[in-house]
Amino acid sequence: MNVMPRASQWKELIRADRVHGSLYSDPAIFEAELQNIWYRTWVYVGHESEVPNANDYVVKSIGPQSVIMTRDEQGRVNLLLNRCSHRGNQVCSYDRGNARSFTCPFHSWTFANDGRLVGYAFPDGYEGQDKSQLALGRVTRVESYRGFVFGSFAAEGPTLKEHLGGAAETIDRLVRTSPEGEVEITAGFLKHRVKANWKFILENECDGYHPAFVHSSIFGVADSAIGKLYGGASTALTRDYGGGHTEIDLRPEFRKRDAPMSWFGTTAERLPDYAARMNAAYGDKAAREIMIDGTPHVMIFPNLFIAEIQMFVIQPLAVDDSVQHVTALQFKSAPDLNRRLRQQTMGSVGPAGFLLADDSEMYERCHRGVLARNPEWIYLGRGEKRERTDEHGYKVGHVTDEIPSRGIWRHYRELMEAR
Amino acid sequence: MLSRESDATLLNAVTAFIYREARFQDEHQYEAWEALWTDDGVYWVPANGVDIDPEKEMSIIYDNRSRIALRVRQLMTGKHHTQSPQSRLRRLVSNIELLDRQPGGDISVASNSMIFESSLRDDTVWAARNEYRLRHVDGELRMAYKKVVLVNNEKALFTLSFLI
Numbered sequence: 001m002n003v004m005p006r007a008s009q010w011k012e013l014i015r016a017d018r019v020h021g022s023l024y025s026d027p028a029i030f031e032a033e034l035q036n037i038w039y040r041t042w043v044y045v046g047h048e049s050e051v052p053n054a055n056d057y058v059v060k061s062i063g064p065q066s067v068i069m070t071r072d073e074q075g076r077v078n079l080l081l082n083r084c085s086h087r088g089n090q091v092c093s094y095d096r097g098n099a100r101s102f103t104c105p106f107h108s109w110t111f112a113n114d115g116r117l118v119g120y121a122f123p124d125g126y127e128g129q130d131k132s133q134l135a136l137g138r139v140t141r142v143e144s145y146r147g148f149v150f151g152s153f154a155a156e157g158p159t160l161k162e163h164l165g166g167a168a169e170t171i172d173r174l175v176r177t178s179p180e181g182e183v184e185i186t187a188g189f190l191k192h193r194v195k196a197n198w199k200f201i202l203e204n205e206c207d208g209y210h211p212a213f214v215h216s217s218i219f220g221v222a223d224s225a226i227g228k229l230y231g232g233a234s235t236a237l238t239r240d241y242g243g244g245h246t247e248i249d250l251r252p253e254f255r256k257r258d259a260p261m262s263w264f265g266t267t268a269e270r271l272p273d274y275a276a277r278m279n280a281a282y283g284d285k286a287a288r289e290i291m292i293d294g295t296p297h298v299m300i301f302p303n304l305f306i307a308e309i310q311m312f313v314i315q316p317l318a319v320d321d322s323v324q325h326v327t328a329l330q331f332k333s334a335p336d337l338n339r340r341l342r343q344q345t346m347g348s349v350g351p352a353g354f355l356l357a358d359d360s361e362m363y364e365r366c367h368r369g370v371l372a373r374n375p376e377w378i379y380l381g382r383g384e385k386r387e388r389t390d391e392h393g394y395k396v397g398h399v400t401d402e403i404p405s406r407g408i409w410r411h412y413r414e415l416m417e418a419r
Numbered sequence: 420m421l422s423r424e425s426d427a428t429l430l431n432a433v434t435a436f437i438y439r440e441a442r443f444q445d446e447h448q449y450e451a452w453e454a455l456w457t458d459d460g461v462y463w464v465p466a467n468g469v470d471i472d473p474e475k476e477m478s479i480i481y482d483n484r485s486r487i488a489l490r491v492r493q494l495m496t497g498k499h500h501t502q503s504p505q506s507r508l509r510r511l512v513s514n515i516e517l518l519d520r521q522p523g524g525d526i527s528v529a530s531n532s533m534i535f536e537s538s539l540r541d542d543t544v545w546a547a548r549n550e551y552r553l554r555h556v557d558g559e560l561r562m563a564y565k566k567v568v569l570v571n572n573e574k575a576l577f578t579l580s581f582l583i
Binding site: 095186187188189190191192193194195214216217218220221222323326327328339342343345346347350351352354357358360361362364365 | 474501
């Protein structure tokens, strides 16, 4: 059963309008993904605002691996593997804190927060040993874009900017929602576990076909205008940026409404401090445009999802076990907006969220479904005949079309065939 | 402090209230459960520890009275997929203690609960420390505040869509 994938299998399993169910359920394919995606491409790890001061640290992850994000005394952000170079014990047992160094509890080896080995107990047994060879493991490359810190275990490959490609502009769009142009991640994370393959989550984030059905229970009772954005008559778009990055572009609908803060279900008048700061920062005209367009709905491959008001980080633990780390986006110098962002995020996501509980139920049912042998394929052809290319050269289609899934799988196949 | 006798009487009433709440939750009697709340009720399930500030940090549930009503209305639609079919539930509530009582004011109560949930995914055991503020309204006890501290709320949790 557990046969390593063959180089030729990816084109057999991934076709233009369908993918094979085993891609979600085969443990050998999951192992291959760890090597070819999670330990090779750029993966989102954390945000600089989570370690604001020198010596702050926060424990994050890349796939199943525990990664300590530290800010050292020079102010640099490091991504260190949480594994003592001596016997492999975890050197950090707390989720966050402030520490110049980490001491392994097993044999008291001590590492500076930039990863250097600074001392071991009873050093007289280590004559001639070069300490620099025994540092903590590091994520090979670390780069950040507008405060979002990504890591790659590959020594060579595209830069982060190249990896993000056209999707970088969505992050630009996000941060300009702050009067100071900065996002802050300060509200703490909810961790929601699902017994499902991580790609069900990845694909669902920009699947505009499901909300009318999966979320009808809350749309029906909450007096929400969200449902119409995903209806058959919506002018909203799906977009494939390439590189596996996908978007639901709701701006056409918000521009029709022509009302600042409508994207957030409120008005500028209800957020007077925020609106005043935006006008002061960008000028009335540009501020108005920003407040009409709203924040993006973008899935940065493979694990960073920005969903207008909240951020998700997808973590795969096993072929059928995933964690969604979720938090409210917070914008610097926007306290009145931030409070509402937290309240709405708490209502909608996490294990008891009005929206995410039902999404997660779908992931788990899909996962059980693909274990069945017939039919073996997942069909992703919706909108294939009507997709078109936008002025920037990206594939776009109706908000309910499966352009994002097809884009994800195209990129996935390239990554998996690369070795 | 009250006399030992009146404490015992109050504890009986509080225990009966908490058992009734547990039964309404286990049996998905959503409207009956909602009727246990005062008009200013707060339902709080913190994440990441016991004492985070819910006004600054993310909680699993932090419902004011209108959001409690929304939660119940969503469950009542019958289309909240994660509760269609409904989780099969039974909980044990124990260690009920009166912590504090202001004359004419709210009664602080604490208990432990252990909940067995059987759902489509699998069987899950939940354990929690519950803190209540109960109040006499028109001669009946009502919940003004319920805080549920899950023992494992720092970890990644499966969907929790029943009334905890």
